[in-house]
Amino acid sequence: MQAVDILILSNGPGELATWVRPVVRSLRTHLGNDRTHCRISVVLSPCPHATGKEAAIAQSYPEVDRVQAAEHFSSFLLWGKTAEAWDWRDKGVVLFLGGDQFFTVVIGKQLGYKTVVYAEWEARWHRWIDRFALMRPDAAKTAAAKYAAKFTVVGDLMAEVGREVTGQTAQTGELVGLLPGSKAAKLSQGVPLLLAIVERIYQMRPQTRFIIPVAPTIDLPTLARFADPEQNPYIALVGGVSAELITSGDVSYLKTAAGFQVELWTQSPAYDLLAQCSLCVTTVGANTAELGSLGVPMIVLLPSQQLDAMRTWDGIPGVLAMLPGVGTVFAKAINWWFFSHPKLVSWPNIWAKEEIVPELLGKLHPQPIADLVIDFLDHPEKLQQMRDRLRKIRGEPGAADKLAQVVAEEVTG
Secondary structure: OOOOOEEEEOOOOHHHHHHHHHHHHHHHHHHOOOOOEEEEEEEEOOOOOOOOOOHHHHHHOOOOEEOOOHHHHHHHHHHHHOOOOOOOOOOOEEEEEEEEEHHHHHHHHHOOOOOEEOOOOOOOOOOOOEEEEEHHHHHOOOOOOHHHEEEEEOOHHHHHHHOOOOOOOOOOOOOEEEOOOOOHHHHHHHHHHHHHHHHHOOOOOHEEEEEEEOOOOOHHHHHHHHHHOOOHHHHHHOOOOEEEEEEOEEEEEEEEEEOOOOOOOOEOOOOOHHHOOEEEEEEEHHHHHHHHHHHHOOEEEEEOOOOOOOOOOOOOHHHHHHHOHHHHHHHHHHHHHHHHHOOOOHHHHHOOOOEEEEEEEOOOOOHHHHHHHHHHHHHHHHHHHHHHHHHHHHOOOOOHHHHHHHHHHHOOO
């Protein structure tokens, strides 16, 4: 086989974890590990959900050879030059796994490469893209019949999460997972709210263990700052519970003033651990898709105690909310409108087009949420019902292999 380059375009932490990670593994299975024959590069574009550590995450994947961070994307898009002046082989494929599908058109033309787009909800630029790998058939519903040969239904890459559960993490007792997010906008309200919920549950169910699977984009001291009232003014708005970071050997946890503990798990991905949880309390984001694919029951929280705190919206709203000077005004207006016109926000509910996992939005207070958690734990049949519905709507594994096969066909074609 002629030496080829596979260039993956992606953007945020969710796409890297749930799309790029399984796909690069499958690409190596289909195209081999000989880097002189097949080289995989990842170029990141800006994302409102980015943490700044996306390049390091992509570089941690052993299947990937080269990574360019998002801050260099504009010049690459305009001029086709990377910050490190990468060389490019004569033959290759540009694979879209996050960002704007139009980037694939531009960069594919610049490099003279075939183009493949993974289309989750809608396939665009039908005339100029060579192949589309669809999550669902209706992603191509707007395409003209003459482009039908370009479309292949591969399934949902999010469903690949279940394939990574090994069952090697043995847990005993009642375990509740807490997922406050990875960006300051979510952590500032999420961490103290979850701590306040934990304190109330402990009083009723002292046998319950709580654990936070810490996102790989955040370190423990940074996480702990959101539990410190001197560094996080939002604590007073969501229950007033603070905590300090305690580390003893390989064990770390947040300890509240009342002496309750929340364990911190730093191994990533934490799928084995999450699969052992009776229930998770989580913020919105890709984590809801991962939990749904694992069949883990969840309660989804989106607090609005501080209207300008949430600024990680997609598209134009996200851009307006991040503008210097006037961003706070836009953020308050956008969030006010959103919370006044609620819609489904978690991936399992979006997939099902109905609420199968509870979504709690607005000015949230810890006691009602704690009561809901306790009710679920007291009634395991309710958890089982939610678990069964999650398993029913999640896709079948295998999408990454099917997508890799589409890329391999373009490479050899």
